[in-house]
Amino acid sequence: MDGFGSDFSAGASGGKVDAGQIMEQVKVQIAVANAQELLQRMTDKCFKKCIGKPGSSLDNSEQKCIAMCMDRYMDAWNTVSRTYNSRITEGKSSHVNIPFVILPFLRLPACSEKDHTWKSEAVYRRVTAAAHHQLLSLYLTDRQSRACGL
């Protein structure tokens, strides 16, 4: 393969470092994607709540409203997360399947693949097409997957 920092010729340990790096990369990418999602929805909601007729700049009251709105949106997000988490952990059986049904109806940012920037080409290539597509095709809807050429 190519010389990417880590020592792949180190025998048994080389393979482990490889997988670990991939996992870290993926975790970071996922965290970034989640933050973007949250920000996008928060911006949308707070704009709707706080901006009436758009002026030539954001006045003080609008700024204060947006600041409060951001905090309340985070509170709401945490409440929803907590409630949903306790609901699916209490009644394990069918709730875990629900996302499969609801997933087609979720609106996601179009074509996230463009936004994925891997720290290194070598790490990206380590994650084979199958593994990468599997992760992305579950993250995007079928419709969006097709649109992104996955």
Place this chain on the structure above:
Amino acid sequence: MDGKGAAADPQLQHFIEIETQKQRFQQLVHQMTEVCWEKCMDKPGPKLDSRTEVCFVNCVERFIDTSQFILNRLEQTQRSKGSFSETMSD
């Protein structure tokens, strides 16, 4: 060296399964927060008052109940469709 690539690594496979499951959860939380915000939040105040919080909790619970209801009803209609040609009776 792992010539087959990442897909053959069981540790990585397991990791991907876990992460995608986590992602499904996250996506649902994003979606429910958005939907419930529309239903429960009037004007954002300095803190989340208890009435609004209760509304969010109820919203999530009812959302899950709704999707469960839909699944069950769909299953029923599929089952009955096998024997009769009629669909919804109401």
